[in-house]
Amino acid sequence: MKKLLIFVSFILITAISSGLSAQEKNSNYVGAIAKKKTYSALYVLNSADEKHISATLRNMNNALEDPRLKGKLALELIAFGDGVAVYLKDGKFLDQLNLLRNKGVRLAQCENTIRERKIDKSGLFDFINYVPSGNGEIIILSAEGWAIVHP
Numbered sequence: 001m002k003k004l005l006i007f008v009s010f011i012l013i014t015a016i017s018s019g020l021s022a023q024e025k026n027s028n029y030v031g032a033i034a035k036k037k038t039y040s041a042l043y044v045l046n047s048a049d050e051k052h053i054s055a056t057l058r059n060m061n062n063a064l065e066d067p068r069l070k071g072k073l074a075l076e077l078i079a080f081g082d083g084v085a086v087y088l089k090d091g092k093f094l095d096q097l098n099l100l101r102n103k104g105v106r107l108a109q110c111e112n113t114i115r116e117r118k119i120d121k122s123g124l125f126d127f128i129n130y131v132p133s134g135n136g137e138i139i140i141l142s143a144e145g146w147a148i149v150h151p
Helices: 002-026 050-065 081-087 094-102 111-116 134-143
Strands: 039-045 073-079 106-110 129-131 147-149
Touching: 039 050, 039 081, 039 134, 050 073, 050 081, 050 094, 073 081, 073 134, 081 106, 081 111, 094 106, 106 111, 106 134, 111 129, 129 134, 134 147
Parallel strands: 039 073, 039 147, 073 106, 106 129
Antiparallel strands: none
């Protein structure tokens, strides 16, 4: 029994120390290397939850500031369904949207949502663009090789 306990202890110690050395070897990992000249990503927003909207806008800014992608990244935000809340003038996202807009991010709203919900465009920021459908935007840009990000 004592020999079995010693043997099991030896196996556990060996396994733990192997795991630690594997972690030490991976500590030099810096992530994927951006080898292409350009990258494109479409961020999809169909939620009115303010925390979700803020997180999505923050994620977009973080991607733009990633040193591997800096100067190589084209972004678009497509809002549809409940996501229209991001573009409401009486909302609280103007500063975050302006920050992204000043960095060249395309801001788009689904016209189907506007029509179906009978939303007056005058209640939305005048700097946003309109596309016929959010789903169409996702399908087309996906087929063109854009990464689709739905945080």
